[in-house]
Amino acid sequence: MSVAPKANPPIRTLLGPGPSPVNPRVLQALSLPVVGHLDPKFLEIMDQSMAMLREIFQTKNRLALPMSGTGSAGMETCFVNLIEPGDAVLIGVNGVFGTRMVDVAQRCGAQVDGVEAEWGTALDPQSFKAALGKKRYKLVALVHAETSTGVLQPLDDIARLVREHGALLLVDAVTSLGGAPVKVDELGIDVCYSCTQKCLGCPPGLSPVTFNERALEIIRNRKTKVQSWYLDLSMIEKYWGSERLYHHTAPISMNYALHEALRIVLEEGLAAAWRRHRQVHETFIREMRRLEIEPAVAESIRAPMINAIKIPAGVDDAKVRQRLYDDFNIEIGAGLGPLKGKIWRVGLMGHGARVENVEILAKALKQLI
Amino acid sequence: MSVAPKANPPIRTLLGPGPSPVNPRVLQALSLPVVGHLDPKFLEIMDQSMAMLREIFQTKNRLALPMSGTGSAGMETCFVNLIEPGDAVLIGVNGVFGTRMVDVAQRCGAQVDGVEAEWGTALDPQSFKAALGKKRYKLVALVHAETSTGVLQPLDDIARLVREHGALLLVDAVTSLGGAPVKVDELGIDVCYSCTQKCLGCPPGLSPVTFNERALEIIRNRKTKVQSWYLDLSMIEKYWGSERLYHHTAPISMNYALHEALRIVLEEGLAAAWRRHRQVHETFIREMRRLEIEPAVAESIRAPMINAIKIPAGVDDAKVRQRLYDDFNIEIGAGLGPLKGKIWRVGLMGHGARVENVEILAKALKQLI
Numbered sequence: 001m002s003v004a005p006k007a008n009p010p011i012r013t014l015l016g017p018g019p020s021p022v023n024p025r026v027l028q029a030l031s032l033p034v035v036g037h038l039d040p041k042f043l044e045i046m047d048q049s050m051a052m053l054r055e056i057f058q059t060k061n062r063l064a065l066p067m068s069g070t071g072s073a074g075m076e077t078c079f080v081n082l083i084e085p086g087d088a089v090l091i092g093v094n095g096v097f098g099t100r101m102v103d104v105a106q107r108c109g110a111q112v113d114g115v116e117a118e119w120g121t122a123l124d125p126q127s128f129k130a131a132l133g134k135k136r137y138k139l140v141a142l143v144h145a146e147t148s149t150g151v152l153q154p155l156d157d158i159a160r161l162v163r164e165h166g167a168l169l170l171v172d173a174v175t176s177l178g179g180a181p182v183k184v185d186e187l188g189i190d191v192c193y194s195c196t197q198k199c200l201g202c203p204p205g206l207s208p209v210t211f212n213e214r215a216l217e218i219i220r221n222r223k224t225k226v227q228s229w230y231l232d233l234s235m236i237e238k239y240w241g242s243e244r245l246y247h248h249t250a251p252i253s254m255n256y257a258l259h260e261a262l263r264i265v266l267e268e269g270l271a272a273a274w275r276r277h278r279q280v281h282e283t284f285i286r287e288m289r290r291l292e293i294e295p296a297v298a299e300s301i302r303a304p305m306i307n308a309i310k311i312p313a314g315v316d317d318a319k320v321r322q323r324l325y326d327d328f329n330i331e332i333g334a335g336l337g338p339l340k341g342k343i344w345r346v347g348l349m350g351h352g353a354r355v356e357n358v359e360i361l362a363k364a365l366k367q368l369i
Numbered sequence: 370m371s372v373a374p375k376a377n378p379p380i381r382t383l384l385g386p387g388p389s390p391v392n393p394r395v396l397q398a399l400s401l402p403v404v405g406h407l408d409p410k411f412l413e414i415m416d417q418s419m420a421m422l423r424e425i426f427q428t429k430n431r432l433a434l435p436m437s438g439t440g441s442a443g444m445e446t447c448f449v450n451l452i453e454p455g456d457a458v459l460i461g462v463n464g465v466f467g468t469r470m471v472d473v474a475q476r477c478g479a480q481v482d483g484v485e486a487e488w489g490t491a492l493d494p495q496s497f498k499a500a501l502g503k504k505r506y507k508l509v510a511l512v513h514a515e516t517s518t519g520v521l522q523p524l525d526d527i528a529r530l531v532r533e534h535g536a537l538l539l540v541d542a543v544t545s546l547g548g549a550p551v552k553v554d555e556l557g558i559d560v561c562y563s564c565t566q567k568c569l570g571c572p573p574g575l576s577p578v579t580f581n582e583r584a585l586e587i588i589r590n591r592k593t594k595v596q597s598w599y600l601d602l603s604m605i606e607k608y609w610g611s612e613r614l615y616h617h618t619a620p621i622s623m624n625y626a627l628h629e630a631l632r633i634v635l636e637e638g639l640a641a642a643w644r645r646h647r648q649v650h651e652t653f654i655r656e657m658r659r660l661e662i663e664p665a666v667a668e669s670i671r672a673p674m675i676n677a678i679k680i681p682a683g684v685d686d687a688k689v690r691q692r693l694y695d696d697f698n699i700e701i702g703a704g705l706g707p708l709k710g711k712i713w714r715v716g717l718m719g720h721g722a723r724v725e726n727v728e729i730l731a732k733a734l735k736q737l738i
Contacts, residue, residue, distance in 0.1 A: 003635045004631075007398060007629065008410075009414070010408075011402045012402070012404050014404070016405055018618060019405060019621060021403075027403075030622055031397060033380045033396075034396075034566075035381050035700070036385055036700045037388070037573070039379075039694070041379055048374075049373075051371065052371075052372075055371070068438055068442070068574070069437055069442065070617045070618050072616075073617075075598075076597065103598055106594075107598055108596075204620050204622075205437070205621075225475075227476050229444075229469070229472055230445045248439045251572065252573055253399055253572040254620070254622070254623065256378070257622070267372050325408070331408065
């Protein structure tokens with residue numbers, strides 16, 4: 001038998017697109033004693049996490065819970081539960097995750113139309129208005145903070161248009177939740193999903209989602225079964241609800257970690273957390289400008305937690321990122337798709353959104369470029 | 370803002386159907402520093418886990434990896450990747466998990482026939498022979514250790530029949546892997562899935578799966594896209610393979626835990642681990658008989674890691690289980706479906722398969738019944 005050596009991962013400063021640095025309190029929570037998924041003490045923890053998720057999603061929705069998979073499982077949860085074959089869906093596409101939504105929706109049999117914008121720019125409400133005027137859509141979906149481009153999408157106008165046209169509004173808050181306001185109830189967002197490993201400061205593994213009553217009603221009135229058993233909310237809500245019906249064995253340790261991460265967010269306070277992300281972002285932009293590195297996104301739509309910066313001319317993208325790993329134990333993100341080789345993505349998220357991390361990175365980049 | 374109290378789960382002796390007790394080394398691994406999902410050091414850990422999974426699945430299959438969800442996600446992975454609408458599937462049904470397979474397969478559009486047996490008994494190879502003689506099936510699926518009944522299904526004859534008829538063989542080894550031989554290559558099992566929280570002694574959250582080349586060829590030749598984006602192995606194998614293409618953010622901490630759990634299994638040695646599960650099981654049966662509690666399953670098909678015992682006449686099922694929690698911090702499992710109120714299910718799995726746990730439980734039951 002060949003036993004692998006004990007895992008000994010390095011201590012990195014995680015300034016990429018996620019996972020973000022994890023508060024030691026959250027790492028400790030992972031090691032709490034494992035109990036059963038129907039243990040009365042675990043059920044209490046579940047209830048508390050739901051209550052805290054509601055606060056962070058700024059919603060009164062009953063259904064706010066972590067799905068047992070990463071953010072992409074959360075995305076899939078929304079589509080498989082709401083969509084039936086032939087349903088018309090309108091999706092904003094200006095980065096990797098809008099593109100992924102199209103793929104996921106099509107796998108559910110949706111008839112998908114896209115509202116496109118260049119990667120690195122925001123989606124235009126006028127394009128939604130035009131599309132919504134031409135066709136009746138069951139669902140409109142878009143990404144709040146596009147991790148692949150660093151754009152924070154303004155939601156207010158699009159949300160209003162979607163409401164006026166009677167469609168369901170689905171928002172990807174994978175990267176924004178906890179780092180910028182995600183006003184689920186105020187904007188009339190019907191369905192929203194996120195992840196644990198960005199601004200919530202928890203390791204990856206779970207995906208918080210929230211559905212309002214209107215969305216749940218759609219699920220109740222489906223003609224076909226949800227195509228995914230694992231992500232079928234009509235069963236999962238009976239485990240997280242008062243029935244406590246066994247569905248699948250919940251990831252106990254990851255739920256401990258999320259519980260502690262949510263506590264940390266609410267201890268600081270949502271508004272304070274948003275402010276901290278904004279301030280650290282501003283410091284970052286200033287520091288980069290001192291190195292003559294320019295932001296890649298227009299000021300009004302910069303996502304504070306995921307910063308796209310232009311790779312200076314003549315600098316070797318891959319080599320710099322490798323030396324950041326090797327010489328400084330710092331991770332930053334590469335560009336994706338059309339932005340590959342053109343931008344770096346610097347995550348300043350959750351526990352990682354601290355001025356000292358900006359300073360560490362600026363000092364390293366100064367030596368490398 | 371209402372911050373929940375810090376989670377403070379009790380220390381239970383987990384003798385239910387899973388999660389099983391976790392070795393402290395595995396709990397420690399959960400707290401290792403989080404790195405990125407494309408960090409070179411994490412990629413090494415992934416490769417090592419794949420190699421160790423191959424040994425434990427007793428296979429030379431290239432594809433052996435943990436899916437980023439619990440055992441039920443592993444089940445769904447197998448069906449969504451292999452099945453296209455209209456495919457004929459034959460499933461053994463003699464408990465909760467065979468029943469669940471039928472549901473999952475139907476959600477993929479499969480035409481499902483069932484081979485049934487009474488809950489608590491084994492599936493009869495003759496029934497498979499009869500069914501396979503009547504119709505051509507793409508896939509035959511059955512459960513190795515039925516967690517809901519405590520039956521360890523003999524696989525040899527059925528595996529031979531399935532091979533003779535040219536169908537794919539899919540085996541659920543959720544509860545057996547690590548606690549009894551799961552001879553993937555020797556029996557010609559094409560596809561097999563398991564979980565982390567039973568005989569591998571890790572918290573719940575991941576689902577190891579293995580697919581042989583024949584099964585992968587089926588995926589490559591699909592006419593339709595896999596209906597689940599999150600579980601699409603044609604993409605996931607490019608992240609776990611040499612391409613290292615980003616698919617979703619792997620659950621880093623859970624992967625550390627699995628890595629350590631696999632190390633522990635292989636340090637002990639597979640044969641020694643199987644022997645230990647068998648010996649502890651025999652001690653358990655002896656101890657229960659001293660309390661005049663009888664096993665619910667015939668001797669030749671008893672699963673050593675999940676023991677179904679008859680609740681003695683006149684004993685209050687729910688009350689005894691509650692007092693085990695409250696007075697002894699012991700968890701055991703209730704009966705499910707037709708066995709509700711008739712049996713208890715005692716898991717002696719992984720790190721929990723120790724004689725001292727049998728003694729703790731026997732002593733407690735002696736006081737309670």
